[in-house]
Amino acid sequence: MDTLMTVRVFCAVAELKSFTAAAERLGVSPAMASKHVMQLEERLSVRLLNRTSRHVSLTENGALYFEQARRMLEGLDELEAGISQTAVAPKGQLRLTAPVWMAGPLFASLLADYRARYPDVTLEVDLSGRLVNLVEDGFDLALRVTASPDPGLIARTIAEAPFYLVASRKFLDNRGLPTSLDELQGAPLVAYSLVHGDGVVAHETEKGRRTIKFTPVLLSSNETLMYHACLEGMGFAFLPTWMISDDLAAGRLECVFPDRLFFAGRLLAVYPTRKYLTAKVRSFLDFVVRDPRLKQSLHA
CATH class of the missing domain: 1.10.10.10 (Winged helix-like DNA-binding domain superfamily/Winged helix DNA-binding domain)
Structure with a gap:
């Protein structure tokens, strides 16, 4: 045979x-x-x-x-x-991993539009929050926010994706809006456990690099839980603008020192080094890079 x-x-x-x-x-x-x-x-x-x-x-x-x-x-x-020199139509199963905070109407809308354009592609999307190994875990593509992607992978920038320090209006009404960074020393922080688990946040000043030591009151690797805890007034939190733009506009959340305390991340499409990208991966990459909704929503 x-x-x-x-x-x-x-x-x-x-x-x-x-x-x-x-x-x-x-x-x-x-x-x-x-x-x-x-x-x-x-x-x-x-x-x-x-x-x-x-x-x-x-x-x-x-x-x-x-x-x-x-x-x-x-x-x-x-x-x-x-x-x-013939075209191959995108088809088959596209296995994609992305941050937890992308689980929302905008990303669902983007996936629906992609699927409408490429109906022969089936999407399998992992939003577990775990940092997967693309090759060992069998994923075609990852969307990640990082300032330093794995050098063993190919990374394509989709948009800037800043994370800002925010707090709920309820929390600020009780505690008061800080007027200096020193007032944040010891302040309660809803912390992303993989980045600010110790409560230490570095920032640049005219005199060099300084640190603020928050008091972590909730540690989690799930941004959705952090978002809701922040809305409930548990403390400050660094959250992506994708999640909080509506809350900022409505006054439910407020940025604190937005010009000084933020994580200037980039939303990247990351995939293993391959000489020949499959049509489904290439089509999805081109689709998300060109879609204006991502660039608009990732800024406050």
Whole structure:
């Protein structure tokens, strides 16, 4: 049997969870599709699929093989298209990881518009907040806010994404609006645990680098929880403008020393080094970079 065809049949069965659907897609009989998968399992000496009369699912080994085989086939299709100078339509599953705070109407709208333009792409979006390894965890792309991206990855800037020190109107009414940075020493901070877990925040002055030692009252790696805690008046917090622009406009939150205390991050699209980007990744990159909504919403 054709080894490449065998791999294509297996990936189609794994994606569609059906021998019949995979056979229809590839123009072979269901019996031949089953034969291809059985031969692949025999050659590898492992079971790749769990089969019942109504259901097909991947085994642990099957999931690992599928992820690598899928990437190999996508790269091959892109290579052949580049050589033959034919266009490859974006298709397949795009696995994307992004910050927790992007879970909102604007990002959902952007994903919906992308999907309307590229209906053959299925989006799998991880917003768990964990820092994933793109290659080991099988992600195609990550959206990250950082001033220093991993040198082993390719990073494309989407927009500036500053984080400002903010507090709720309720909190400031009780405590008073600080008039100097010294008044922030010991102040309660809803802290992002991976950055300000110790409560120490550095800032630049005319006399050099200085630090403010806040008192962390809540530590979390989830910006959504931090946002709600800040609104409830627990303390100051550094939050992305994506989350707080409406609250700033409505007066529910207020920036504190916005010209001196902020994190000048960049929203980056990050992906592994590859000579040939798949059509789905390239199309999504171009889409988010050109979309004006991201640039507008990421500024206060």
